[in-house]
Amino acid sequence: MNELKKYIGTKIKDYRKELKITSVELGKLSNTSQTTISGIERGDRFASFEVMIKICEVLGITLYDVLPSEITKNLDLNLLDRNDERINIILSTMAPEDIEIAENLLLNHMSFLKEFNNLTPEAKEYLTKFIHSISDK
Incomplete structure (x- = not known):
């Protein structure tokens, strides 16, 4: 350690x-x-x-x-081992700039994602609609 x-x-x-x-x-x-x-x-x-x-x-x-590369390699392998097909399908439908945004969100805003996950279904829906409303062009 x-x-x-x-x-x-x-x-x-x-x-x-x-x-x-x-x-x-x-x-x-x-x-x-x-x-x-x-x-x-x-x-x-x-x-x-x-x-x-x-x-x-x-x-x-x-x-x-x-983080040392041996740790990040293990993290990547564990994640892909569990969800590789699902993740690959999602990533294959995304534009490169959207993939960067998703990576940034995952790596730098995990606390937000955890809080989002704890919201009620109604609150999640409201927040999702709000985010879509400010991000739609």
């Missing part, structure tokens, strides 16, 4: 330095303390899922970008 923390911390630090921002700036932009950012970058601690999403959004990356 310590190796994973160090790996993620190093990746966060590398992406931050690429953007030429300080850990203080990253903390402010992600609504996280500089102490938390430093702890993550040193590999001393994990952040909550929500904090990691915020940090990744500020850095312009996804959670996949900070």
Whole structure:
């Protein structure tokens, strides 16, 4: 587990330095303390899922970008093993830009999807209609 923390911390630090921002700036932009950012970058601690999403959004990356490839390969295989046919059918009907939006939603807004899933059927229908109304051209 310590190796994973160090790996993620190093990746966060590398992406931050690429953007030429300080850990203080990253903390402010992600609504996280500089102490938390430093702890993550040193590999001393994990952040909550929500904090990691915020940090990744500020850095312009996804959670996949900070995870070791052996973990992301396993995640991809597990997902495809369970739902490969269904996912492939859905993806085959989508335009490339819609696939990017879906990927972004899945990787960066999982908390929204979880909350959406907890809504009543009526609330889901209302929200879905609202989203369609503002996104239809």
